[in-house]
Amino acid sequence: EKGGYEHFMIKEIHEQPKAIRDTMTSRIALGEDVKLDNIEITKEDLEKINKVYIVACGTAYYAGVVGKYVIEKMAKISVETDVASEFRYRDPLIDENTLMIVVSQSGETADTLAALRLAKKSGARVMVITNVVGSTMAREADDVFYTWAGPEIAVASTKAYVTQMVALDILALHLARLKGTITKEEGEEFKKELLALPEKVEDALKHKEVIQKFASKNYHVKDMFFLGRGVDHAVALEGALKLKELSYIHAEAYAGGELKHGPIALIEDGTPVVVVATQEKIFDKMVSNIKEVTTRGAKVLAFATEGHEEIEKSVNSALYVQKTHPLLTPVVSIVPLQLFSYYMALEKGCDVDKPRNLAKSVTVE
Numbered sequence: 001e002k003g004g005y006e007h008f009m010i011k012e013i014h015e016q017p018k019a020i021r022d023t024m025t026s027r028i029a030l031g032e033d034v035k036l037d038n039i040e041i042t043k044e045d046l047e048k049i050n051k052v053y054i055v056a057c058g059t060a061y062y063a064g065v066v067g068k069y070v071i072e073k074m075a076k077i078s079v080e081t082d083v084a085s086e087f088r089y090r091d092p093l094i095d096e097n098t099l100m101i102v103v104s105q106s107g108e109t110a111d112t113l114a115a116l117r118l119a120k121k122s123g124a125r126v127m128v129i130t131n132v133v134g135s136t137m138a139r140e141a142d143d144v145f146y147t148w149a150g151p152e153i154a155v156a157s158t159k160a161y162v163t164q165m166v167a168l169d170i171l172a173l174h175l176a177r178l179k180g181t182i183t184k185e186e187g188e189e190f191k192k193e194l195l196a197l198p199e200k201v202e203d204a205l206k207h208k209e210v211i212q213k214f215a216s217k218n219y220h221v222k223d224m225f226f227l228g229r230g231v232d233h234a235v236a237l238e239g240a241l242k243l244k245e246l247s248y249i250h251a252e253a254y255a256g257g258e259l260k261h262g263p264i265a266l267i268e269d270g271t272p273v274v275v276v277a278t279q280e281k282i283f284d285k286m287v288s289n290i291k292e293v294t295t296r297g298a299k300v301l302a303f304a305t306e307g308h309e310e311i312e313k314s315v316n317s318a319l320y321v322q323k324t325h326p327l328l329t330p331v332v333s334i335v336p337l338q339l340f341s342y343y344m345a346l347e348k349g350c351d352v353d354k355p356r357n358l359a360k361s362v363t364v365e
């Protein structure tokens with residue numbers, strides 16, 4: 001059942017190119033409008049929407065953090081991403097002009113379901129992105145976007161996460177075309193980049209050896225830090241969560257610009273820091289962050305896009321992922337981070353498919 005792999009997690013990491021392809025097929029094709037079967041929102045519905053919430057828990061929440069950047073940039077609507085357990089108890093401002101997007105692999109998470117029901121009761125239009133056909137959330141939402149990741153057995157989410165981001169990307173494209181905030185040509189360009197993702201993810205899987213090596217040198221550490229800006233910050237958050245869950249190493253992610261506002265006090269000689277630096281526009285800012293931590297003795301593993309090999313001058317190890325649209329880099333750059341947490345856990349002898357204290361589906365608060 002593990003198809004020759006040692007664990008479900010590593011099998012599911014390798015299934016990501018297919019999961020992404022399956023999630024795109026039948027929905028996007030060059031020269032055609034986006035086709036979304038169970039999403040009926042119209043141009044008229046969209047005209048009155050002045051606020052979008054993306055609400056979820058854990059990894060699904062981090063997919064939502066990326067979704068905020070993509071929807072705001074493409075569809076020009078203000079988006080707020082929140083964790084479901086906070087959202088449900090904070091009296092959020094919701095009315096019939098609100099679009100609520102909940103993201104849940106299982107479609108059953110208690111807090112996310114409660115947030116969905118609250119939004120529905122307050123008159124919002126409710127959309128769900130889920131991996132389970134006929135799940136409670138799929139039954140209760142107005143619109144449903146199924147991720148076709150296939151069953152995810154490992155407790156730590158990998159292939160569901162990347163397909164959640166792809167779903168949000170496709171949704172952003174759909175909303176943007178309905179609203180006319182991007183041109184047909186821009187839409188085609190974005191689609192081309194989306195369709196090229198499976199191959200780029202496949203390529204990112206090739207970095208196993210470098211990652212394994214970095215893991216074998218660092219698995220004994222107590223703390224690690226992850227830095228990024230923009231969508232790279234979202235990737236850093238998810239990378240840190242994966243490492244915590246799988247290897248029980250304390251990991252914190254920060255937005256690069258926040259470093260000076262406190263976290264830098266924690267950097268000492270030998271502290272490992274993972275830097276995600278895929279964003280062209282703010283690449284130099286990340287290089288400054290790297291200098292700030294290496295000056296204090298940090299050991300840096302950096303992730304950049306091909307063409308930025310100059311980063312090697314400032315770090316201990318560097319890895320390159322293929323270039324894509326700046327909003328789509330998280331789908332590719334998370335892959336080496338998933339592998340990193342997997343190999344760290346293996347080095348430490350942890351149960352990768354069933355980390356301690358965790359459950360696959362959290363149906364109680």
Ligand code: F6R
Nearest residue numbers: 058059060104105106109156157
């Ligand atoms: C982390 C992980 C969890 C889930 C979270 C939400 O690897 O799997 O953080 O993402 O419990 O679960 P769903 O998506 O089923 O609502």
